[in-house]
Amino acid sequence: MGNVIFSIIWLIILIFIGFWVAGIAAGIYIIVLPFTVCINALSGLTDFLLSVVQFPKYCAQGIVDGRGFN
Structure with missing residues (x-):
């Protein structure tokens, strides 16, 4: 289980960006x-552009994993 704070940050990035x-x-x-x-x-x-379109998937994976930004 990853860090819950990072999951919340990823959620905010997903919604607003x-x-x-x-x-x-x-x-x-x-x-x-x-x-x-x-x-x-x-x-x-x-x-x-296709990789940019897939950015929400990357954010969602960050939410599930709770990983940092490295």
Whole structure:
């Protein structure tokens, strides 16, 4: 069992930052993704945006584990 304080901090990050950032990144990802078929240089951008969209999962894992920020 991890530290409860870190779990609470991760929850706050999830609610106030994680959902908002992931939502904005998801919108951009949806718009840019079809263009990667024609422009291969955009694949790096879409890979980054996909990892940003998955940030709430990272926060939720931090809540469950109660781990720090290292």
